[in-house]
Each structure stands twice: as C-alpha cells, then as structure tokens.
Amino acid sequence: MSETEQNWDKMALAYEDFTSGTDSYSCQIEWPCIQKMLPPLSGKTVIDLGCGTGRFTFWLEKEGARRMVGADIADNMLSIAQKKAQETGSRAVFMKADISAPFTDEKFDVLFSSTVTHYIQDLNALFRLIHGMLNQEGVAVLSVMHPVYTAQYPIRHDSVFPTDDEWTIRYLDRRERAYIQPWIEYNDSIDNFLSRSYHHTFSDYGNAIIGAGLEIVEMQEPLPPEEWKEKNPERYDGFIETPSFLILKLKKPA
Ligand SMILES: C[S@@+](CC[C@H](N)C(=O)[O-])C[C@H]1O[C@@H](n2cnc3c(N)ncnc32)[C@H](O)[C@@H]1O
Structure with a gap:
C-alpha cells in the first residue's frame, strides 16, 4: 500500500468533517467557478479522478450526468462516498484505482478532478492518461492546487515535522514536499503526521x-467572495496572497 493511500485512509473522516460545511473554500470559491466552466453534462458519461468522499461526484451527477464514476486510491474515502450514495439514492459508481497509471479501458465524455494532481509525480503520464480516457472532443475540467500554493509546501526532510518558517514559497524547487495538512493540525481528534x-x-x-x-480551452484563478473583504478580511487577504485553486478546461481534439 502506498503512503498516499495509507494517509488518505487515516484522514478520511477528518477530511469529510472538514469539507462538508458550506463555508469551505470549495463551496464558496471552487465549485461556483467550476460550474461556469463545465460543459452541459446532461446525458454525458463523467469520471471524477481522485473523487475522495465524493462531494464533487454528487454535485456533477446533479448537473445531469447519465453515468457518473468516481475513482480513488483510498478505501476509507471510497467507503464514505459509497455510504453517502446509498443514503441519497445516487447512482454514482465508485471504484478503487491508482490514477498514476492507466486503470480502465472505458472512455468518458467529461473528466473531472479536484485537488489531486499534486499527489501525482509524473504529470506527463497523468495528462496522457487523461487524453486516453476521453472520447474525441471530450472535455476535462481540472481544479488543481494553485502552483503558488504548492510552492510554499515545506521541502521533505527525514520525517521531522517542518517548522512554520519552512512554509515559504520555493517556486522553482521541484523537490518532494512533506507537511502536516493545515486542516489536520487544527483537528484535535487526529494525530499530526506528514503528508507528502x-x-x-x-x-x-x-x-x-x-x-x-x-x-487548453480556458483557465481560471477564482477570487474569494467580495463580501469576505468586509466580513473576513484576514481570510480574504490570505487567499489573495496564496490562492488555492487553478482551474483548467481542456479538450481532446477531434
Ligand atoms: C485533497 S483530496 C480531494 C478529494 C476530492 N477530489 C475532493 O475535492 O473532495 C485528494 C484525493 O486524492 C486521492 N489520491 C491521491 N493520490 C491518488 C492516486 N494516485 N490515485 C487515486 N487517487 C489518489 C486521495 O486518496 C484523496 O481522496
């Protein structure tokens, strides 16, 4: 079992807790931007790569997808997604898969992914896989952790927790990163551990x-809601300084 898989198995419940509120960056910033970029999904086949607990999978299904598949490496993330599907009568299908290598022969009209690509070392292989999974003229909408954000992740060093000073932008440094996920650090119910x-x-x-x-059809770097300027200036300024999302819309040519 890979370290990423083990880590996401451990983090599954905490992640579900952290992301299920409507005040999250995903609800307030990421999804509204994605919705504007999505092609019409009615009657389409859609896959969500690195679907985790399925929150985007279910939102995409509601946009009208005919067949909705979620793929993820971590069993515990998938179990939460499956349980939610049962509870809500969703027809989404979830499968265990490591997306760093081809894992299915099925092709899709639309491929989606949110905040997963920074776990994949070989981006060239990942985009070849995405190309291979799309039908001709298929569309991919990928929300990736913004390169300015991932640039500040501390450089990996031997399993010692990084200090706060190590959260500093090293943009052209491609070395592996290792850090405590900020949302884990503030969650008392789970021990701190390194994510890579x-x-x-x-x-x-x-x-x-x-x-x-x-x-490339379109690229967006979504802004926080205007009202945060007044209501939550610290949150607003923090997001402007190190944005979390870069959203890419891609097309497989005919
Ligand atoms: C930050 S979470 C995002 C989950 C979901 N897309 C969301 O936005 O709620 C990252 C997810 O990527 C998955 N992941 C990481 N590496 C993977 C791989 N090689 N293959 C499949 N899934 C992977 C993790 O298990 C985890 O569920």
Whole structure:
C-alpha cells in the first residue's frame, strides 16, 4: 500500500468533517467557478479522478450526468462516498484505482478532478492518461492546487515535522514536499503526521497538457467572495496572497 493511500485512509473522516460545511473554500470559491466552466453534462458519461468522499461526484451527477464514476486510491474515502450514495439514492459508481497509471479501458465524455494532481509525480503520464480516457472532443475540467500554493509546501526532510518558517514559497524547487495538512493540525481528534506531495509549476502543467495532445480551452484563478473583504478580511487577504485553486478546461481534439 502506498503512503498516499495509507494517509488518505487515516484522514478520511477528518477530511469529510472538514469539507462538508458550506463555508469551505470549495463551496464558496471552487465549485461556483467550476460550474461556469463545465460543459452541459446532461446525458454525458463523467469520471471524477481522485473523487475522495465524493462531494464533487454528487454535485456533477446533479448537473445531469447519465453515468457518473468516481475513482480513488483510498478505501476509507471510497467507503464514505459509497455510504453517502446509498443514503441519497445516487447512482454514482465508485471504484478503487491508482490514477498514476492507466486503470480502465472505458472512455468518458467529461473528466473531472479536484485537488489531486499534486499527489501525482509524473504529470506527463497523468495528462496522457487523461487524453486516453476521453472520447474525441471530450472535455476535462481540472481544479488543481494553485502552483503558488504548492510552492510554499515545506521541502521533505527525514520525517521531522517542518517548522512554520519552512512554509515559504520555493517556486522553482521541484523537490518532494512533506507537511502536516493545515486542516489536520487544527483537528484535535487526529494525530499530526506528514503528508507528502509534489509541487508542479505553470510550465509543468502547460507542457504536460500540450505534450499529451490536449487543447487548453480556458483557465481560471477564482477570487474569494467580495463580501469576505468586509466580513473576513484576514481570510480574504490570505487567499489573495496564496490562492488555492487553478482551474483548467481542456479538450481532446477531434
Ligand atoms: C485533497 S483530496 C480531494 C478529494 C476530492 N477530489 C475532493 O475535492 O473532495 C485528494 C484525493 O486524492 C486521492 N489520491 C491521491 N493520490 C491518488 C492516486 N494516485 N490515485 C487515486 N487517487 C489518489 C486521495 O486518496 C484523496 O481522496
């Protein structure tokens, strides 16, 4: 079992807790932007890569997808997604898969993914896999952790927790990162432990997309809601300084 899989198994309940509120960055900033970028989903087949507990999978299904598949490496994340599907009568299908290598022959009209690509070391292979999973003229909408955000993740060093000073932007440093997830650090019900991931720059994304033969249709860097300026200036300013999301809309040419 990979370390990423073990970690997400451990974090599953805490992640579900952290992300289920309507005040999250995902609800307030990420999803409204994604909704504007999605192609019409009515009657389409859709896959959610790294679906986790399925929150985007269910939102996408509500947009009218005919077949909705969620794929993730972590069993505990998938169990939460499956339980929610049963409770709500969702027809989404969830499968265990490591998306760093091809895992199905099925092709989809639309491929979606949120905040997963920084767990994948080889971006070129990932975008080739995305190309291979899309039907001709299929569309991918990928919300990735913004490269400015991942640039501040502390550089990995031997299993010692990084200090706060190590959260500093090292944009052109491609070394592996290791850190305590900020939302775990503030959750008393789970022990601190290191998560590992990667930092990919803008050109890493651009070159992997072009190299895979995909077209960039649109890119967005969503802003926080205007009302945060008054109601929550610290949260607003923090997001402006180190944005969390870069959202890419790609197309597989005919
Ligand atoms: C930050 S969570 C995002 C989950 C979901 N997309 C969401 O936004 O709520 C990252 C997810 O990526 C999954 N993941 C990481 N590496 C993966 C891999 N190689 N293959 C499949 N899933 C992976 C983790 O298990 C976890 O569920």
